[in-house]
Amino acid sequence: MMMPCDQVMExxxxxxxxxxxxxxxxxxxxxxxMCGRCFPQYDWNRAYMRFMHNASARMTNHALRRRVFExxxxxSGHNGLTP
Amino acid sequence: xxxxQPLGKPGFAEEALPWMDAVHRFALRLTRSGEEAEDLVxxxxxxAFRSWDQFERGTNxxxxxxxxxxxxxxxxxxxxxxxxxxxxxxxxGAGDAARSLxxxxxxxxxxxxxxxxxxxxxxxxxxxxxLAEAYRETLILSDLADLNYAEISExxxxxxxxxxxxxxxxxxxxxxxLLIHGMKSAYADVRLVTDRGS
Numbered sequence: 001m002m003m004p005c006d007q008v009m010e011x012x013x014x015x016x017x018x019x020x021x022x023x024x025x026x027x028x029x030x031x032x033x034m035c036g037r038c039f040p041q042y043d044w045n046r047a048y049m050r051f052m053h054n055a056s057a058r059m060t061n062h063a064l065r066r067r068v069f070e071x072x073x074x075x076s077g078h079n080g081l082t083p
Numbered sequence: 084x085x086x087x088q089p090l091g092k093p094g095f096a097e098e099a100l101p102w103m104d105a106v107h108r109f110a111l112r113l114t115r116s117g118e119e120a121e122d123l124v125x126x127x128x129x130x131a132f133r134s135w136d137q138f139e140r141g142t143n144x145x146x147x148x149x150x151x152x153x154x155x156x157x158x159x160x161x162x163x164x165x166x167x168x169x170x171x172x173x174x175x176g177a178g179d180a181a182r183s184l185x186x187x188x189x190x191x192x193x194x195x196x197x198x199x200x201x202x203x204x205x206x207x208x209x210x211x212x213x214l215a216e217a218y219r220e221t222l223i224l225s226d227l228a229d230l231n232y233a234e235i236s237e238x239x240x241x242x243x244x245x246x247x248x249x250x251x252x253x254x255x256x257x258x259x260x261l262l263i264h265g266m267k268s269a270y271a272d273v274r275l276v277t278d279r280g281s
Contacts, residue, residue: 053229
């Protein structure tokens with residue numbers, strides 16, 4: 001028997017976050033493949049996660065890496081990095 | 084790439100340094116200030132470096148760093164202001180119900196990826212910053228730093244159930260904030276076209 005919509009909605013973020021036990025994950029996946037009501041919500045949440053991961057990847061700071069490494073070198077009693 | 088051997092603490096460079104960007108993202112949203120965030124990251128790594136002998140190898144270095152980062156931030160803030168209080172704000176007020184209805188309609192009107200493509204990073208960060216602190220730090224640890232529920236529970240020292248409920252509410256609030264921004268932008272575009280046409 002297919003898992004009902006309300007139970008799928010309760011588990012939707014856990015499913016997307018990869019936090020469900022294998023049997024529940026399978027049940028939610030099967031439901032989403034078949035359900036026209038739940039799938040759009042899933043689709044939105046997945047798009048949100050893709051968006052956040054892409055934003056996360058853009059936020060890197062090379063100057064900070066160097067600054068922290070310099071501080072660690074000083075802490076360990078070494079001279080700084082060569083400019 | 085800097086040489087990693089001179090640090091003199093075996094394993095530190097290999098295990099701790101790769102998480103610097105993630106710690107920085109967390110610090111940035113905790114402090115809401117670029118300069119303070121960089122100071123916080125540096126202090127986090129210095130503290131981690133000094134305590135490296137206490138770190139149990141083979142356990143989760145990333146969670147350990149986030150815990151140090153958060154504790155350092157809280158400590159600094161407490162020092163700066165004795166009036167610090169952390170409250171679990173209930174955000175499901177009457178306004179949210181009406182807003183949610185509008186947002187449900189907006190959700191149906193366009194494809195998810197098209198919607199998110201129009202959001203610029205500044206607007207995302209603004210929306211994250213507008214969340215209550217308890218929600219903000221949970222959302223950042225999950226969606227920007229990619230920690231799982233158990234790791235977030237460890238860093239924030241709260242039960243996994245609380246992690247899930249905070250995350251659920253934080254994501255909903257963030258989505259609502261972004262949707263409202265999207266609708267305002269669409270309205271501004273219409274106004275612009277109308278004004279040009281008149």
